[in-house]
Amino acid sequence: QVTLRESGPALVKPTQTLTLTCTFSEFSLSTTGLSMNWIRQTPGKALEWLALIDWGDVKYYNTSLKARLTISRDTSKNQVVLTMTNMDPVDTGTYYCARSRLSGSYYGPFDYWGQGTLVTVSS
Amino acid sequence: DIQMTQSPSSLSASVGDRVTITCQASQDIYNYLNWYQQGPGKAPKLLIYDATKLETRVPSRFSGSRSETNFTLTISGLQSEDTGTYYCQQYDHLPSFTFGPGTKVVIK
Numbered sequence: 001q002v003t004l005r006e007s008g009p010a011l012v013k014p015t016q017t018l019t020l021t022c023t024f025s026e027f028s029l030s031t032t033g034l035s036m037n038w039i040r041q042t043p044g045k046a047l048e049w050l051a052l053i054d055w056g057d058v059k060y061y062n063t064s065l066k067a068r069l070t071i072s073r074d075t076s077k078n079q080v081v082l083t084m085t086n087m088d089p090v091d092t093g094t095y096y097c098a099r100s101r102l103s104g105s106y107y108g109p110f111d112y113w114g115q116g117t118l119v120t121v122s123s
Numbered sequence: 124d125i126q127m128t129q130s131p132s133s134l135s136a137s138v139g140d141r142v143t144i145t146c147q148a149s150q151d152i153y154n155y156l157n158w159y160q161q162g163p164g165k166a167p168k169l170l171i172y173d174a175t176k177l178e179t180r181v182p183s184r185f186s187g188s189r190s191e192t193n194f195t196l197t198i199s200g201l202q203s204e205d206t207g208t209y210y211c212q213q214y215d216h217l218p219s220f221t222f223g224p225g226t227k228v229v230i231k
Contacts (some may be wrong), residue, residue, distance in 0.1 A: 049220035109157040113166035
């Protein structure tokens with residue numbers, strides 16, 4: 001069965017860079033039509049999509065956070081990595097990785113999610 | 124950017140009740156609308172995709188409909204395990220994904 005698991009630091013200091021890794025199984029990100037996403041849930045903004053990387057290594061970012069985000073993949077390890085620079089206390093929340101599949105020609109629903117990892121930004 | 128609103132923000136209902144949650148998009152998003160359920164302390168789970176299509180292994184008491192920019196999630200026969208928060212989410216070709224603020228469902 002498809003599984004996804006996020007890993008990374010639980011605590012980061014303001015201005016530091018956050019690096020999160022999503023390790024997944026039972027599918028390949030090289031499969032046409034599949035993409036991986038990072039989504040976060042914060043008290044202030046509920047669920048917020050952050051970034052997507054697709055089967056062809058095409059990347060998209062939330063426009064309001066684009067300057068701070070980088071998404072990458074290691075297909076051989078079945079991993080996707082998100083870095084977010086200049087962390088602030090308002091970035092505190094749970095970070096999820098989620099798989100998405102095509103719907104027609106559009107990037108479609110998030111059909112599998114990791115359990116999430118709680119990140120606290122505090123000095 | 125496309126904005127999503129949901130109503131009500133919370134509701135309380137009894138087991139067996141028919142529950143309706145609505146979601147409105149700020150512009151036409153065609154059928155590019157999904158619904159998720161988030162149980163307490165859990166990750167969101169996909170229920171309905173493309174406005175009306177039931178995701179595999181999701182109980183048939185869940186259904187979705189659309190009327191222009193208004194979307195509805197219906198639970199026909201609420202069960203105790205349906206407690207949680209329900210989110211709508213739109214997607215378009217940019218891509219840009221936006222979630223609604225959520226509707227909390229509590230069992231009486």
